[in-house]
Amino acid sequence: xxxxxxKAIAExxxxxxxxxxETPFSARFCALLCTLLIGLPQIxxxxxxIGPAACQDCHPDKYAGFIQTxxxxxxxxxxxxxxxxxxxxxxxFMWTRNDDLWFEMSARADGFYQTANIxxxxxxxxxxxxxxxxxxxxxxxxxxxxxxKSNRLYQLPIxxxxxxxxxxxxxxxxxxxxxxxRPVGPRCMECHATYFEAESYERNVYGQEExxxxxxxxxxxxxxxxxxxxxxxxPDGAGAPHITHPGDLSRQRSIEICAQCHSGAGIxxxxxxxxxxxxxxxxxxxxxxxxxxxxxxxxxxxxxxxLSLSACFQQSDDLTCASCHNPHAPERGDRxxxxxxxxxxxxxxxxxxxxxxxxAIVDNCIDCHMPERQDKxxxxxxxxxxxxxxxxxxxxxxxxxATQRFMARRDADN
Numbered sequence: 001x002x003x004x005x006x007k008a009i010a011e012x013x014x015x016x017x018x019x020x021x022e023t024p025f026s027a028r029f030c031a032l033l034c035t036l037l038i039g040l041p042q043i044x045x046x047x048x049x050i051g052p053a054a055c056q057d058c059h060p061d062k063y064a065g066f067i068q069t070x071x072x073x074x075x076x077x078x079x080x081x082x083x084x085x086x087x088x089x090x091x092x093f094m095w096t097r098n099d100d101l102w103f104e105m106s107a108r109a110d111g112f113y114q115t116a117n118i119x120x121x122x123x124x125x126x127x128x129x130x131x132x133x134x135x136x137x138x139x140x141x142x143x144x145x146x147x148x149k150s151n152r153l154y155q156l157p158i159x160x161x162x163x164x165x166x167x168x169x170x171x172x173x174x175x176x177x178x179x180x181x182r183p184v185g186p187r188c189m190e191c192h193a194t195y196f197e198a199e200s201y202e203r204n205v206y207g208q209e210e211x212x213x214x215x216x217x218x219x220x221x222x223x224x225x226x227x228x229x230x231x232x233x234x235p236d237g238a239g240a241p242h243i244t245h246p247g248d249l250s251r252q253r254s255i256e257i258c259a260q261c262h263s264g265a266g267i268x269x270x271x272x273x274x275x276x277x278x279x280x281x282x283x284x285x286x287x288x289x290x291x292x293x294x295x296x297x298x299x300x301x302x303x304x305x306x307l308s309l310s311a312c313f314q315q316s317d318d319l320t321c322a323s324c325h326n327p328h329a330p331e332r333g334d335r336x337x338x339x340x341x342x343x344x345x346x347x348x349x350x351x352x353x354x355x356x357x358x359x360a361i362v363d364n365c366i367d368c369h370m371p372e373r374q375d376k377x378x379x380x381x382x383x384x385x386x387x388x389x390x391x392x393x394x395x396x397x398x399x400x401x402a403t404q405r406f407m408a409r410r411d412a413d414n
Contacts, residue, residue: 100119103157116128141163184317193215255304264301297376299377367402
């Protein structure tokens with residue numbers, strides 16, 4: 001029994017179906033009914049996934065917050081709503097240092113395209129166009145775009161850069177070249193999607209009808225079909241034995257749920273997308289030692305390693321990523337909220353800046369103790385040179401340079 005049976009009836013968040021946030025109750029009900037009627041499929045790993053919309057009826061508050069988070073939109077089908085870049089007039093062009101090459105982004109009747117315009121040695125203009133089919137990235141730093149060639153996924157050469165609001169070369173792509181053949185492997189997709197049918201980490205081959213975009217509920221709680229079926233039939237007080245609650249796990253197992261993506265590519269074991277929350281991560285994806293990860297400084301995929309160096313982490317028996325981050329709520333950039341979580345353990349009187357800032361110190365621990373730094377490992381080339389994303393340091397500490405910048409901004413604002 002294949003996943004397509006459930007998909008065809010449910011029309012949830014699998015490819016070529018409606019956005020999960022727009023899926024009507026009737027479709028979600030059909031998904032659950034289908035699961036009840038056909039039992040729990042055993043053939044495909046993906047058969048046990050039901051999509052985040054199926055969680056909405058029992059967990060409406062968590063669902064309402066979750067669909068506003070970066071995790072939810074870290075991959076989507078490409079359309080006018082999901083693509084952040086501008087297709088209007090001159091904004092749709094990206095020029096390179098190569099006078100014989102420029103790119104144009106265009107909206108056509110059948111989708112959105114990237115076209116490399118190449119002036120050949122024959123003095124004729126040659127074009128290479130590919131359709132944007134999957135958007136990856138929440139848009140805070142930027143977005144990059146993927147296209148299908150048969151059952152293989154490739155990264156397109158042009159991305160969107162939020163800092164400038166413009167098109168830019170994709171990370172790692174050389175300026176002045178038209179590269180359309182960079183494969184996107186499963187380890188990349190494991191950090192941008194809930195599920196893809198894939199046989200091997202070594203090939204960019206996927207089941208085109210069997211994937212679920214976004215980092216959804218089931219990446220942290222495990223596939224939900226058996227849980228949904230059980231909860232419909234279960235008597236009151238039966239609990240929820242078929243779903244993983246990260247808060248019930250040991251500290252290490254809880255952190256490993258986040259470490260799937262925030263501890264680097266690691267050494268891969270077995271098939272892609274087979275790790276389940278609560279199991280030992282190293283049996284599926286073995287992260288590099290923290291010392292190795294920490295050599296690169298600030299980066300999005302070594303935040304667990306950075307945190308591990310913090311006195312806050314080392315002096316606590318129970319601090320995890322979820323101590324500071326609520327994955328069910330859109331909290332990004334809310335410094336007073338994050339600072340309030342610092343104050344669950346720390347007192348304002350213990351901070352050396354308290355005599356200067358007074359009570360105002362409660363609103364922003366972050367800029368001094370987790371300052372934003374450039375990620376030097378994820379540079380992008382442009383005709384101007386190199387651009388680097390900025391993200392918060394997860395090695396919580398005392399940074400005099402950050403405090404000086406904070407005080408200078410505060411004095412300027414006053």
